Amino acid sequence: MQKIYIYDSVEKRKRLFEPIHEGEASIYVCGPTVYDEAHLGHARSALSFDMLSRLLASAGYRVKMAKNFTDIDDKIIKKMADTGKSLKEITEHYIKRYLDEMALLGVRRADIEPKATESLDAISELVERLLEKGCAYRTSSGDIYFDTSKDSAYGSISHMIGDEEESRSRVSHTQEKRNPRDFALWKGCDEKGGDVCFDSAIGRGRPGWHIECSAMIEKHFKGDGRYTIDIHGGGADLLFPHHENEAAQTRCATGHEIAKYWMHNGFVQIDGEKMSKSLGNSFFLKDALALYPGELLRFYLISVHYRNDFNFNEEDLLSAKKRLDRLYRLKKRVVASKRRDADPLFKERLLSAMADDLNSSMAMSIIDEMVADTNDKLDKKPADKALKGEILGNIAFIEELMGFGGSDPYEWFQHGIDNETKREIEELIRRRDEAKKEKDFATADAIRERLGQKGIALMDTPDGTKWERL
RNA sequence: GGCGCCAUAGCCAAGCGGUAAGGCACGGGCCUGCAAAGCCCUGAUCCCCGGUUCGAAUCCGGGUGGCGCCUCCA
Structure with missing residues (x-):
């Protein structure tokens, strides 16, 4: 079996992937909070972990991947107030938009797509356990906070520990918190809560943000007593505090670590500036998809290693288009042939590149070389059926592992023409x-x-x- | 203030101690009625200064310049 190395952002080094259960890979990725349109950053995260899942599958692992939708949240509540729509109307709308757009990027669906609203039993059960173990406390207003002082390993995920920072911390010092780092597990219901209150064993209210991931992971995965899942992923901004808090909750409640490996993807910038609505800089994925094929956006977004910053701009995207065009021109030359097995050496090289912490840049350079090399052979022997079949096999493997190259080559060049x-x-x-x-x-x-x-x-x-x- | 990331040819971008992948753009050539496409050829000693090493873009220290997290955030 192909050896796979992934960069563990907790240990800050590449580690050989050795799954909890032989031949299986369990992955949990933090998905979006569904209160607005998906932006390019969501796309990059989804793409990064789609590559991971394709790699593991191609390497022969049985992959079980979960990606959640946070469908209870302050921003959703605000949207409800702003639009007069119900929670479900809002979240279902944006979940569908998210899934449709990710599908256009060639992102495969996760095996499990849990929602906070459908995980309330698991959540309240977990909070209850934390209360019983003394890792959590109730406040007079009915909120339940996690007590970070009860977790001696707190800080081991993000390495964001320090005593001095508290004075500078911008964290609001809620009087009811025992420690500034403590965070809400459960928000008690007050009149303002409106229709986002849920009855549960721990009272009426709604879950805090971090708890849902811990609860969903415990609910859907069986670990080995040391770890619950193999790989936990998300955007770099989630490392602290979100993942630190998830890890703390699970540690206190179960005595084991939530994940064996942690992966975080880098950020997307637009023309060198941070993406933001106020800058009006092609922020949403839908705007990009209105102009370019999803497959091109995928190709462009994965041309940079997933851990590096990505600076999105049209000039680079157009040069990526020309690069992908070359693959499709090659495909045009062979598409009428009968597909054969891919060139084993090409397959091996492509898989190895991706197995080295998802080195998609390297993988794409290998593809470029294959394109030039086989174009040359085709120039010399235009009627070589075995070669043509093998090239089709190569392209099929590219599609399987990288998620591009699968379109009809003629349609590719006629995109947007009636x-x-x-x-x-x-x-x-x-x-x-x-x-x-x-x-x-x-x-x-x-x-x-x-x-x-x-x-x-x-x-x-x-x-x-x-x-x-x- | 704390923690961390990044800096490679005109542009994008790999590189993970052994002598700089790949793409776009530029120029030359083959092919072509002419083109386009395709193929071939052509370009960098890796932000600066020290250090470690037989050997460093890659390790360490110090600068300079970007960026991120510490509040919701992919």
Whole structure:
């Protein structure tokens, strides 16, 4: 079995992946809070862990991945007040939008997609255990806080411990908190709570943010007594306090660590600036998807290693488009052939690159080399059926592992062009072919020029004239 | 104030102690009626200064310049 190394952001080093259960890989990724449209950062996170899951599956692991939707939250409550809509109307809308958009990026669905509203039993049960063990306390207002002083290992995940920082900390010093680091497990219901109050064994209220992940993980996964899951993932911003708090809750309640490995993806910036609504800088995924195919966005977003910062800009995206076009031009040359097994050496190299902490940049350079190499062979032996079949096999493996290259190559180059226009283009090509037959190159070139102005490029091949949208 | 990340050719970007992948752009060539596409060739000693080492872009120390977390956040 392919050895897989992943960078563990807690130990800050690459570690050989050795799962809790032989041949299985359990992953939990922190998903979005569903109160608004998904942005490019959500896409990058989803893409990072989609690559991880594809890698593990390709390497022969049985993968069980969970990605949650936080559907109880202050921001959702605010949205309810702003729009007059119910919690369910809001969260279901954005969950669907999220899933649809991620599907366009080629992100596979998680095996389990738990929601906070559907995990309340597990949550209240976990809070109850924490109360029993003395790791949590109630306040006069009915809130329940986690007592960080009861966890001697608190800080071991993010390494964000320090006594001095408290004076500078921007954490509000709620009087009811015993320690500034303590955080809400459960928020008691008051009149303002409206319809987001739930009855439970620990009283009426709603869960805090961090508790849902710990509860869902304990509910859906069986560990080995030392760890519950293999890999816990999320955006770099979640390392502290979110993941620190999750780990503390699970440790106090169960006596073991929540995850064996921790992975965090880097941030997305827009034109060198932090993404924000106020800057109005192509913030939402839907805006990008309105302009470019999801597959291209995927290709572009994974061209940078997942742990590095990503600076999104149109110029780089366009150069990524040209790079991906090369793969599709190769595919055009072989698509009519019968698929064969991929080149074993190519497969091995691609898998090894990804097995080295998801080195997608390296993987893409290997793909580029394969494209150049096989184009060259095809130039020399245009009728080599075995080669063509193997190339199709290579591309199928790329699609399986990397999630791009699976589209029809002709449609790829005709993205966004309606059938009416296609017919017009083909008619002009016919007229140009006739002109060429009669050696009337002036007319032929005029037609090519005319199409070129519309962004259509022509290329004469042994199989006739092909066209592409630039 | 605490914790941490990053700095590689015009641009994007790998590299994880053994002598700089890949892509885009540029230039030259082959091919082509001419093109496009494809293929081939062409470019960097790795922010600066010290140190460790037979050997450093890669390790250590110090600068400079970006960025992030510590409050909801992918």
